[in-house]
Amino acid sequence: MTGRPDEAQRLHDLARLRRVRDRIDREYAQPLDVEALARGAHMSAGHLSREFRRAYGESPYSYLMTRRIERAMALLRRGDLSVTEVCFAVGSSSLGTFSARFSELVGMSPSAYRAENAPATAETPSCITRQVRRPVRNREAPARAPHLA
Numbered sequence: 435m436t437g438r439p440d441e442a443q444r445l446h447d448l449a450r451l452r453r454v455r456d457r458i459d460r461e462y463a464q465p466l467d468v469e470a471l472a473r474g475a476h477m478s479a480g481h482l483s484r485e486f487r488r489a490y491g492e493s494p495y496s497y498l499m500t501r502r503i504e505r506a507m508a509l510l511r512r513g514d515l516s517v518t519e520v521c522f523a524v525g526s527s528s529l530g531t532f533s534a535r536f537s538e539l540v541g542m543s544p545s546a547y548r549a550e551n552a553p554a555t556a557e558t559p560s561c562i563t564r565q566v567r568r569p570v571r572n573r574e575a576p577a578r579a580p581h582l583a
Contacts, residue, residue, distance in 0.1 A: 463523065506536060
């Protein structure tokens with residue numbers, strides 16, 4: 435009979451962890467730290483970190499930084515912001531830490547990423563860029579010209 439209360443507690447913890455992950459996704463640009471996330475989930479910081487890692491395979495801080503870097507990549511591709519402006523726009527408070535983490539995850543510095551990716555779309559109208567970069571779903575086939583017989 436001890437299995438049911440443990441399972442109920444685990445499900446309750448998973449729901450709280452999902453809320454933490456959703457908060458990170460939503461508020462990635464805000465100053466977030468593990469202690470603040472833990473307070474919001476009514477957990478200790480250590481317990482949150484352990485359970486988050488067990489559920490999602492990485493720490494809450496690592497997940498937050500990954501979200502910030504993904505958003506930074508999109509802003510750098512736009513090409514209208516400097517690396518420093520992008521750093522602060524995604525919620526990082528240290529350019530050095532941001533650049534190091536970016537390089538670690540992406541494989542190149544933010545400046546190199548911007549230089550490599552921004553010029554490709556710098557002179558292209560945004561409506562065309564959106565269409566070209568649109569993800570292809572379910573192996574969509576390009577529209578064919580109607581067959582006139």
